[in-house]
Amino acid sequence: MPDAFQPSWMLHKAVVFLIDGKLPSEAKFLMEDFRLAVNRAVRAGLQAKVSSRYALVKLLYKDFRQDHPGMYAKHLVCSFEVAGSVLKNLRRRLNRGGPCRVPYVKRLMMKAENQAYKLDRVNGIVDLPIKAGCHVKLKLVLSDYHRRYLNDPSLSLGSLTLIPDKVIIAFRKGERRPYEPETAISLDTNERSLDGVFVKGGVCTPAKAAFPEVAEIQARHHGRRRRLQKKKAHDRRTSRLLCKKEGRRERHRIEYGMHQVANAVLDFAEENRSAVVLEDLKGLSKPKRDKALNRRLSVWPRRKLHQYIEYKAAWRGVPVIKVDPYNSSRRCPTCGRIQYSRMGARFECECGWRADKHVNAGVNLLQTAFPEGEAGGLWFSPGAFQHDVMMVLYDPVRGARPEPNGTSPMAGVA
Ligand SMILES: [Zn+2]
Incomplete structure (x- = not known):
């Protein structure tokens, strides 16, 4: 899996897109299936005391593959990743001595890795595989703000998160060397x-x-x-x-x-x-x-x-x-x-x-x-x-601008 390791110098920026039109029912079923897989993986992980994606895959993949026949294999692996982060949050809470019920993901959602979906960056259409031979297309609502990210070729695509009316896409870019300050x-x-x-x-x-x-x-x-x-x-x-x-x-x-x-x-x-x-x-x-x-x-x-x-x-x-x-x-x-x-x-x-x-x-x-x-x-x-x-x-009232309201700071006084 080439994407498992993300170098620390990659910067991520999550951009939220609204979905144009109704969500196809296949996508809704996929989300339900995904949520179920996450919650089952959380329980299994707790029992086996593992929380890394790798360990969860090793432990659960075979069984889950049979229980979730309608899900594209890469999504299934991604559900282990989500479960892993839920488990890590739980551990953090436990370490802090906070309340610790067994976590349960209530929200309908699914996450796909960058090789597990396609994005038409010109027209803003996501092609999301559900299972072999079954894809759905989601049309995104685009504004200038969204186009700025879509049109920037230096940005690569990270994971995609689907919630009932929105798609959240992570854009990535390598950290830039800061400029030499003047x-x-x-x-x-x-x-x-x-x-x-x-x-x-x-x-x-x-x-x-x-x-x-x-x-x-x-x-x-x-x-x-x-x-x-x-x-x-x-x-x-x-x-x-x-x-x-x-x-x-x-x-x-x-x-x-x-x-x-x-x-x-x-x-x-x-x-x-x-x-x-x-x-x-x-x-x-x-x-x-x-x-x-x-x-x-x-x-x-x-x-x-x-x-x-x-x-x-x-x-x-x-x-x-x-x-x-x-x-x-x-x-x-x-x-x-x-x-x-x-x-x-x-x-x-x-x-x-x-x-x-x-x-x-x-x-x-x-x-x-x-x-x-x-x-x-x-x-x-x-x-x-x-x-x-x-x-x-x-300035919160004017919403801002850097006009010096006195003499110009350009005057080169030593
Ligand atoms: Zn002094």
């Missing part, structure tokens, strides 16, 4: 914004990508969950169910916002051929006494945002540098003094350096990333710092 943008990650500086030709301009809505969404949903818990205190099951639903909605809303911010940052970086400097969030979540504060500072949306930026950057070939944020909010970038006293919104140093505290942290990240000012003019110099300009990378 400018840099460093962004310190805060609760409601990314703040930092953009440096080009030795000139530093403060930059910002604000996402105030994320904190609001979190607060709103938190409040709703609290009210739900009170109202449904007599009915724990309903309460749990509704809270879970609230949580899912919250997550989706936040994720949507984070995608927008990440895209705006990368559009800007790509346009300016910048390296993106981010702080390494590892080990940042020190729990504090204050429960409410802990919740507010919960690190997950920021980590998620970093994940999005890094992943999208790899896909686009934008270089990302992650640096240790140690003391980045306390250090003065011009004289190196560390301030331990509490600060207001502005960072002020005895040497005369003044800046917004978030911007200051961004400058420090930049300095850590380019300590010697390498990569041509990426060195920060306080004389060439544009204090009165702000570059807006993302």
